[in-house]
Amino acid sequence: MPTSMSAFLRRRCRMSSLAIIRSFTRSFASQTKSSAAALDDPHHNHVIVQGRGNSRTAILNRPSSLNALDTSMGDTLQKLYESWENNPDVRLVALKGSSRAFCAGGDIVRLSQLVDKGDLEACKDFFWTLYRFIYLLGTYLKPHVALLNGITMGGGAGISVPGTFRVATEKTVFATPETLIGFHPDAGASFYLSHLSGRIGEYLALTGDRLNGAEMMACGLATHYSLHAKLPLIEEHIGNLVTDDPSVVEASLEKYSDLVYPDNMSIIQRTETIDKCFGHDTVEEIIDFMESEAARTTDPWCISTLKRLHDASPLSLKVALRSIREGRFQTLDQCLIREYRMSLQGVSKQITNDFCEGVRAQVVDKDFRPKWDPPSLEHVSEDMVDQYLSPLDKNLGPELELPTSQREAFR
Structure with a gap:
Protein backbone atom coordinates (compact mmCIF):
# COMPACT_ATOMS: atom_id res chain seq x y z
CA MET A 1 0.00 0.00 0.00
CA PRO A 2 1.46 3.42 -0.88
CA THR A 3 2.75 5.46 2.04
CA SER A 4 0.66 8.50 2.86
CA MET A 5 3.41 10.98 2.06
CA SER A 6 4.48 9.42 -1.24
CA ALA A 7 0.90 8.97 -2.41
CA PHE A 8 0.06 12.56 -1.48
CA LEU A 9 3.06 13.93 -3.35
CA ARG A 10 2.22 11.85 -6.42
CA ARG A 11 -1.31 13.25 -6.35
CA ARG A 12 0.10 16.75 -6.48
CA CYS A 13 2.70 16.02 -9.14
CA ARG A 14 0.31 14.21 -11.44
CA MET A 15 -2.12 17.10 -11.58
CA SER A 16 -1.33 19.16 -14.65
CA SER A 17 -0.12 22.73 -14.15
CA LEU A 18 -3.31 24.02 -15.74
CA ALA A 19 -5.49 21.96 -13.39
CA ILE A 20 -3.61 23.25 -10.35
CA ILE A 21 -3.85 26.84 -11.50
CA ARG A 22 -7.55 26.46 -12.13
CA SER A 23 -8.14 24.83 -8.76
CA PHE A 24 -6.66 27.82 -6.93
CA THR A 25 -7.99 30.67 -9.05
CA ARG A 26 -11.74 30.09 -9.05
CA SER A 27 -13.63 33.05 -7.67
CA PHE A 28 -14.47 33.28 -4.00
CA ALA A 29 -18.08 33.89 -4.99
CA SER A 30 -18.15 30.50 -6.69
CA GLN A 31 -16.70 28.85 -3.59
CA THR A 32 -19.27 30.48 -1.34
CA LYS A 33 -22.12 29.46 -3.63
CA SER A 34 -20.90 25.85 -3.64
CA SER A 35 -20.70 25.72 0.16
CA ALA A 36 -24.13 27.27 0.51
CA ALA A 37 -25.61 24.77 -1.93
CA ALA A 38 -24.22 21.92 0.16
CA LEU A 39 -25.95 23.27 3.25
CA ASP A 40 -29.29 23.96 1.58
CA ASP A 41 -30.11 20.27 1.88
CA PRO A 42 -32.65 19.62 4.68
CA HIS A 43 -30.37 16.85 5.97
CA HIS A 44 -27.29 19.09 6.08
CA ASN A 45 -27.12 18.65 9.86
CA HIS A 46 -25.91 15.11 9.15
CA VAL A 47 -22.61 16.77 8.19
CA ILE A 48 -21.51 19.57 10.51
CA VAL A 49 -18.68 21.92 9.60
CA GLN A 50 -16.17 23.40 12.00
CA GLY A 51 -13.80 26.09 10.74
CA ARG A 52 -10.67 27.15 12.54
CA GLY A 53 -8.07 29.39 10.93
CA ASN A 54 -6.78 27.69 7.80
CA SER A 55 -8.43 24.32 8.47
CA ARG A 56 -11.90 22.86 8.04
CA THR A 57 -13.37 19.83 9.78
CA ALA A 58 -16.37 17.87 8.54
CA ILE A 59 -18.21 15.96 11.27
CA LEU A 60 -20.44 13.02 10.38
CA ASN A 61 -23.50 13.52 12.56
CA ARG A 62 -25.93 10.59 12.52
CA PRO A 63 -25.03 9.08 15.91
CA SER A 64 -28.22 7.01 16.17
CA SER A 65 -27.13 5.22 12.96
CA LEU A 66 -23.46 5.12 13.91
CA ASN A 67 -22.93 7.88 11.33
CA ALA A 68 -23.92 5.60 8.46
CA LEU A 69 -23.71 7.33 5.10
CA ASP A 70 -26.64 8.18 2.86
CA THR A 71 -26.73 9.89 -0.54
CA SER A 72 -27.30 13.35 0.94
CA MET A 73 -24.24 13.07 3.18
CA GLY A 74 -22.06 11.95 0.28
CA ASP A 75 -23.29 14.85 -1.84
CA THR A 76 -22.68 17.34 0.96
CA LEU A 77 -19.14 16.04 1.53
CA GLN A 78 -18.39 16.25 -2.19
CA LYS A 79 -19.49 19.89 -2.41
CA LEU A 80 -17.71 20.92 0.76
CA TYR A 81 -14.45 19.22 -0.18
CA GLU A 82 -14.50 20.73 -3.66
CA SER A 83 -15.06 24.22 -2.25
CA TRP A 84 -12.28 23.76 0.32
CA GLU A 85 -9.82 22.47 -2.25
CA ASN A 86 -10.52 25.49 -4.43
CA ASN A 87 -10.17 27.94 -1.53
CA PRO A 88 -6.55 29.09 -1.06
CA ASP A 89 -7.34 30.09 2.52
CA VAL A 90 -8.03 26.46 3.46
CA ARG A 91 -4.79 24.54 3.93
CA LEU A 92 -5.92 21.37 5.71
CA VAL A 93 -9.12 19.31 5.89
CA ALA A 94 -10.13 16.87 8.64
CA LEU A 95 -12.96 14.37 9.01
CA LYS A 96 -14.38 12.80 12.14
CA GLY A 97 -17.56 11.21 13.49
CA SER A 98 -19.83 12.22 16.32
CA SER A 99 -20.38 10.10 19.42
CA ARG A 100 -18.91 6.58 19.59
CA ALA A 101 -18.46 5.91 15.88
CA PHE A 102 -16.46 7.34 13.05
CA CYS A 103 -18.68 5.77 10.39
CA ALA A 104 -20.32 2.34 10.26
CA GLY A 105 -20.44 2.43 6.46
CA GLY A 106 -23.35 2.91 4.11
CA ASP A 107 -26.91 2.92 5.37
CA ILE A 108 -27.51 -0.69 4.32
CA VAL A 109 -30.99 -0.93 5.86
CA ARG A 110 -32.18 2.03 3.82
CA LEU A 111 -30.45 0.64 0.75
CA SER A 112 -32.12 -2.74 1.24
CA GLN A 113 -35.51 -1.04 1.51
CA LEU A 114 -34.88 0.75 -1.78
CA VAL A 115 -33.97 -2.54 -3.43
CA ASP A 116 -37.13 -4.21 -2.14
CA LYS A 117 -39.18 -1.31 -3.53
CA GLY A 118 -37.48 -1.68 -6.89
CA ASP A 119 -36.02 1.82 -6.73
CA LEU A 120 -32.75 1.08 -8.49
CA GLU A 121 -32.32 4.72 -9.49
CA ALA A 122 -31.98 5.72 -5.84
CA CYS A 123 -29.46 2.89 -5.37
CA LYS A 124 -27.47 4.15 -8.34
CA ASP A 125 -27.46 7.66 -6.89
CA PHE A 126 -26.11 6.36 -3.59
CA PHE A 127 -23.19 4.40 -5.07
CA TRP A 128 -22.47 7.04 -7.71
CA THR A 129 -22.28 9.81 -5.11
CA LEU A 130 -20.25 7.84 -2.57
CA TYR A 131 -17.70 6.48 -5.04
CA ARG A 132 -17.15 9.87 -6.66
CA PHE A 133 -16.43 11.38 -3.25
CA ILE A 134 -13.97 8.58 -2.47
CA TYR A 135 -12.18 9.34 -5.72
CA LEU A 136 -12.05 13.03 -4.81
CA LEU A 137 -10.56 12.12 -1.43
CA GLY A 138 -8.05 9.74 -3.00
CA THR A 139 -6.79 12.47 -5.33
CA TYR A 140 -7.14 15.40 -2.94
CA LEU A 141 -4.52 18.13 -3.27
CA LYS A 142 -4.52 19.20 0.37
CA PRO A 143 -3.54 17.23 3.48
CA HIS A 144 -6.45 15.26 4.88
CA VAL A 145 -6.66 13.91 8.43
CA ALA A 146 -9.30 11.32 9.35
CA LEU A 147 -9.80 10.77 13.09
CA LEU A 148 -10.93 7.13 13.28
CA ASN A 149 -12.21 7.05 16.83
CA GLY A 150 -14.76 4.25 17.18
CA ILE A 151 -16.46 2.06 14.59
CA THR A 152 -14.90 2.39 11.12
CA MET A 153 -16.43 -0.13 8.77
CA GLY A 154 -17.17 -0.57 5.06
CA GLY A 155 -17.88 2.82 3.53
CA GLY A 156 -16.47 4.46 6.66
CA ALA A 157 -13.08 3.05 5.72
CA THR A 169 -7.20 5.05 18.76
CA GLU A 170 -7.76 2.34 21.33
CA LYS A 171 -11.48 2.67 20.55
CA THR A 172 -11.14 2.11 16.79
CA VAL A 173 -12.84 -0.96 15.33
CA PHE A 174 -12.20 -1.59 11.63
CA ALA A 175 -13.85 -4.18 9.39
CA THR A 176 -15.08 -4.84 5.87
CA PRO A 177 -17.90 -7.26 6.76
CA GLU A 178 -19.75 -7.21 3.42
CA THR A 179 -19.52 -10.95 2.67
CA LEU A 180 -21.54 -11.57 5.85
CA ILE A 181 -24.44 -9.53 4.42
CA GLY A 182 -24.30 -11.02 0.93
CA PHE A 183 -22.40 -8.15 -0.66
CA HIS A 184 -18.78 -7.44 -1.62
CA PRO A 185 -16.09 -5.24 0.01
CA ASP A 186 -16.65 -1.96 -1.83
CA ALA A 187 -16.03 1.80 -1.48
CA GLY A 188 -12.46 1.32 -2.67
CA ALA A 189 -11.78 -1.74 -0.51
CA SER A 190 -10.53 -3.78 -3.45
CA PHE A 191 -7.83 -1.13 -3.89
CA TYR A 192 -6.60 -0.53 -0.36
CA LEU A 193 -7.02 -4.11 0.92
CA SER A 194 -5.24 -5.58 -2.09
CA HIS A 195 -2.25 -3.32 -1.51
CA LEU A 196 -1.64 -4.53 2.06
CA SER A 197 1.33 -6.81 2.56
CA GLY A 198 0.95 -10.54 2.06
CA ARG A 199 -2.58 -11.95 1.98
CA ILE A 200 -4.10 -10.04 4.87
CA GLY A 201 -6.27 -8.18 2.37
CA GLU A 202 -7.87 -11.41 1.19
CA TYR A 203 -8.32 -12.49 4.80
CA LEU A 204 -10.09 -9.29 5.82
CA ALA A 205 -12.23 -9.21 2.67
CA LEU A 206 -13.45 -12.79 2.95
CA THR A 207 -13.89 -13.14 6.72
CA GLY A 208 -14.96 -9.62 7.69
CA ASP A 209 -12.79 -9.96 10.79
CA ARG A 210 -12.20 -6.88 12.92
CA LEU A 211 -9.01 -4.98 13.57
CA ASN A 212 -8.29 -2.67 16.47
CA GLY A 213 -6.30 0.54 16.24
CA ALA A 214 -2.97 -1.13 16.98
CA GLU A 215 -3.58 -3.69 14.24
CA MET A 216 -4.54 -0.97 11.77
CA MET A 217 -1.22 0.72 12.47
CA ALA A 218 0.70 -2.53 12.10
CA CYS A 219 -0.72 -3.34 8.66
CA GLY A 220 -0.69 0.22 7.33
CA LEU A 221 -4.40 1.05 7.30
CA ALA A 222 -3.72 3.77 9.88
CA THR A 223 -0.81 6.19 9.70
CA HIS A 224 -0.86 7.24 13.37
CA TYR A 225 -2.09 5.95 16.71
CA SER A 226 -3.09 8.13 19.65
CA LEU A 227 -5.12 7.59 22.78
CA HIS A 228 -8.58 9.00 22.22
CA ALA A 229 -8.10 11.38 25.15
CA LYS A 230 -5.51 13.20 23.04
CA LEU A 231 -7.84 13.82 20.10
CA PRO A 232 -8.93 17.28 21.32
CA LEU A 233 -5.25 18.25 21.51
CA ILE A 234 -4.66 16.95 17.99
CA GLU A 235 -7.67 18.82 16.64
CA GLU A 236 -6.57 22.04 18.31
CA HIS A 237 -3.01 21.69 17.08
CA ILE A 238 -3.74 20.91 13.42
CA GLY A 239 -6.52 23.50 13.48
CA ASN A 240 -3.93 26.17 14.22
CA LEU A 241 -1.56 25.17 11.41
CA VAL A 242 -1.11 27.68 8.61
CA THR A 243 0.53 25.34 6.11
CA ASP A 244 -0.46 22.71 3.59
CA ASP A 245 2.93 21.01 3.83
CA PRO A 246 2.15 17.34 4.55
CA SER A 247 5.46 16.86 6.36
CA VAL A 248 4.47 19.53 8.88
CA VAL A 249 1.07 17.89 9.38
CA GLU A 250 2.73 14.52 9.80
CA ALA A 251 5.15 15.91 12.40
CA SER A 252 2.21 17.45 14.26
CA LEU A 253 0.39 14.14 14.38
CA GLU A 254 3.54 12.34 15.51
CA LYS A 255 3.85 14.79 18.39
CA TYR A 256 0.69 13.29 19.92
CA SER A 257 1.23 9.71 18.78
CA ASP A 258 1.57 6.76 21.12
CA LEU A 259 3.73 3.70 20.59
CA VAL A 260 1.60 0.59 20.37
CA TYR A 261 2.01 -3.04 19.35
CA PRO A 262 -0.56 -5.74 18.55
CA ASP A 263 -0.95 -8.28 21.33
CA ASN A 264 0.00 -11.94 21.04
CA MET A 265 -3.51 -12.96 19.98
CA SER A 266 -3.62 -10.51 17.09
CA ILE A 267 -3.99 -11.69 13.51
CA ILE A 268 -0.84 -9.65 12.83
CA GLN A 269 0.98 -12.44 14.66
CA ARG A 270 -0.58 -14.98 12.28
CA THR A 271 0.50 -13.55 8.96
CA GLU A 272 2.47 -16.67 8.08
CA THR A 273 -0.64 -18.83 8.37
CA ILE A 274 -2.78 -16.24 6.60
CA ASP A 275 -0.33 -16.03 3.71
CA LYS A 276 -0.16 -19.81 3.47
CA CYS A 277 -3.93 -20.34 3.47
CA PHE A 278 -5.33 -17.23 1.76
CA GLY A 279 -2.82 -17.16 -1.08
CA HIS A 280 -4.54 -19.97 -2.97
CA ASP A 281 -6.46 -19.49 -6.18
CA THR A 282 -9.96 -20.46 -5.06
CA VAL A 283 -12.16 -20.10 -1.99
CA GLU A 284 -12.47 -23.90 -1.84
CA GLU A 285 -8.68 -24.26 -1.62
CA ILE A 286 -8.48 -21.56 1.04
CA ILE A 287 -11.04 -23.38 3.17
CA ASP A 288 -9.34 -26.74 2.62
CA PHE A 289 -6.02 -25.38 3.83
CA MET A 290 -7.67 -23.66 6.79
CA GLU A 291 -9.31 -26.94 7.75
CA SER A 292 -5.97 -28.73 7.55
CA GLU A 293 -4.40 -26.03 9.70
CA ALA A 294 -7.22 -26.29 12.24
CA ALA A 295 -6.86 -30.07 12.44
CA ARG A 296 -3.10 -29.82 12.80
CA THR A 297 -3.00 -27.09 15.46
CA THR A 298 -6.47 -27.16 17.11
CA ASP A 299 -6.04 -23.38 17.18
CA PRO A 300 -9.30 -21.62 18.20
CA TRP A 301 -8.45 -18.83 15.74
CA CYS A 302 -8.48 -21.31 12.85
CA ILE A 303 -11.86 -22.63 13.98
CA SER A 304 -13.36 -19.14 14.29
CA THR A 305 -11.97 -18.20 10.87
CA LEU A 306 -13.59 -21.27 9.33
CA LYS A 307 -16.88 -20.35 10.97
CA ARG A 308 -16.75 -16.88 9.45
CA LEU A 309 -16.11 -18.36 6.03
CA HIS A 310 -18.97 -20.84 6.40
CA ASP A 311 -21.33 -18.10 7.63
CA ALA A 312 -20.64 -15.80 4.68
CA SER A 313 -22.53 -15.79 1.39
CA PRO A 314 -20.85 -18.35 -0.91
CA LEU A 315 -21.30 -16.11 -3.94
CA SER A 316 -19.94 -13.12 -2.04
CA LEU A 317 -16.84 -15.07 -1.05
CA LYS A 318 -15.98 -15.89 -4.64
CA VAL A 319 -16.80 -12.40 -5.84
CA ALA A 320 -14.74 -10.80 -3.07
CA LEU A 321 -11.71 -12.95 -3.81
CA ARG A 322 -11.87 -12.11 -7.51
CA SER A 323 -12.27 -8.41 -6.68
CA ILE A 324 -9.24 -8.29 -4.39
CA ARG A 325 -7.11 -10.18 -6.89
CA GLU A 326 -8.06 -7.78 -9.69
CA GLY A 327 -7.62 -4.74 -7.45
CA ARG A 328 -3.99 -5.63 -6.86
CA PHE A 329 -3.19 -4.61 -10.46
CA GLN A 330 -5.54 -1.65 -10.77
CA THR A 331 -5.53 2.04 -9.88
CA LEU A 332 -8.05 3.56 -7.50
CA ASP A 333 -10.29 4.80 -10.30
CA GLN A 334 -10.30 1.40 -12.00
CA CYS A 335 -11.27 -0.28 -8.74
CA LEU A 336 -14.09 2.17 -8.09
CA ILE A 337 -15.49 1.82 -11.61
CA ARG A 338 -15.45 -1.97 -11.28
CA GLU A 339 -16.93 -1.87 -7.77
CA TYR A 340 -19.74 0.36 -9.01
CA ARG A 341 -20.63 -2.30 -11.56
CA MET A 342 -20.45 -4.99 -8.90
CA SER A 343 -22.58 -3.02 -6.46
CA LEU A 344 -25.38 -2.48 -8.96
CA GLN A 345 -25.22 -6.13 -10.01
CA GLY A 346 -25.32 -7.07 -6.34
CA VAL A 347 -28.48 -5.09 -5.53
CA SER A 348 -30.34 -5.60 -8.81
CA LYS A 349 -31.49 -9.14 -7.89
CA GLN A 350 -30.58 -10.27 -11.40
CA ILE A 351 -28.06 -12.74 -9.99
CA THR A 352 -29.10 -13.22 -6.37
CA ASN A 353 -31.10 -11.71 -3.51
CA ASP A 354 -28.27 -12.29 -1.06
CA PHE A 355 -27.84 -8.61 -0.17
CA CYS A 356 -31.39 -8.08 1.04
CA GLU A 357 -31.41 -11.48 2.71
CA GLY A 358 -28.12 -10.76 4.47
CA VAL A 359 -29.30 -7.38 5.74
CA ARG A 360 -32.54 -8.97 6.95
CA ALA A 361 -30.77 -11.75 8.82
CA GLN A 362 -27.89 -9.74 10.27
CA VAL A 363 -29.37 -6.29 10.91
CA VAL A 364 -33.18 -6.23 10.70
CA ASP A 365 -34.55 -9.50 12.10
CA LYS A 366 -31.22 -10.51 13.64
CA ASP A 367 -31.95 -14.22 13.45
CA PHE A 368 -28.46 -14.66 11.93
CA ARG A 369 -29.74 -17.42 9.67
CA PRO A 370 -29.55 -16.08 6.14
CA LYS A 371 -30.74 -18.32 3.35
CA TRP A 372 -28.06 -17.77 0.77
CA ASP A 373 -28.70 -18.29 -2.93
CA PRO A 374 -26.72 -20.21 -4.11
CA PRO A 375 -26.58 -22.07 -0.79
CA SER A 376 -23.04 -23.46 -1.09
CA LEU A 377 -19.77 -22.88 -2.89
CA GLU A 378 -20.27 -25.85 -5.18
CA HIS A 379 -23.39 -24.21 -6.56
CA VAL A 380 -21.60 -20.96 -7.41
CA SER A 381 -20.59 -21.08 -11.06
CA GLU A 382 -17.84 -19.04 -12.71
CA ASP A 383 -20.51 -17.56 -14.96
CA MET A 384 -22.23 -16.09 -11.90
CA VAL A 385 -19.00 -14.49 -10.71
CA ASP A 386 -18.27 -13.22 -14.22
CA GLN A 387 -21.74 -11.69 -14.43
CA TYR A 388 -21.24 -9.98 -11.07
CA LEU A 389 -18.17 -8.20 -12.48
CA SER A 390 -19.47 -7.69 -16.02
CA PRO A 391 -20.09 -4.27 -17.63
CA LEU A 392 -23.52 -2.82 -16.97
CA ASP A 393 -26.32 -3.46 -19.44
CA LYS A 394 -28.75 -0.76 -20.54
CA ASN A 395 -31.03 -1.45 -17.57
CA LEU A 396 -28.27 -0.77 -15.02
CA GLY A 397 -26.06 1.64 -16.95
CA PRO A 398 -24.39 4.01 -17.45
CA GLU A 399 -20.99 3.18 -16.01
CA LEU A 400 -19.49 5.28 -13.21
CA GLU A 401 -17.79 8.38 -14.58
CA LEU A 402 -14.79 9.80 -12.75
CA PRO A 403 -12.80 12.95 -13.65
CA THR A 404 -9.66 10.97 -14.46
CA SER A 405 -8.46 13.46 -17.08
CA GLN A 406 -8.26 16.15 -14.38
CA ARG A 407 -7.48 14.00 -11.35
CA GLU A 408 -5.26 11.02 -12.07
CA ALA A 409 -5.43 8.27 -9.48
CA PHE A 410 -2.32 6.70 -8.01
CA ARG A 411 -1.39 3.05 -7.82
Missing part, protein backbone atom coordinates in the same frame (compact mmCIF):
# COMPACT_ATOMS: atom_id res chain seq x y z
CA GLY A 158 -13.75 4.09 2.13
CA ILE A 159 -14.04 7.77 3.04
CA SER A 160 -10.90 7.75 5.19
CA VAL A 161 -8.25 5.25 4.07
CA PRO A 162 -7.64 6.88 0.64
CA GLY A 163 -6.83 10.19 2.37
CA THR A 164 -3.40 11.37 3.49
CA PHE A 165 -3.46 10.57 7.22
CA ARG A 166 -5.57 8.24 9.39
CA VAL A 167 -5.37 8.44 13.18
CA ALA A 168 -6.56 5.33 15.01
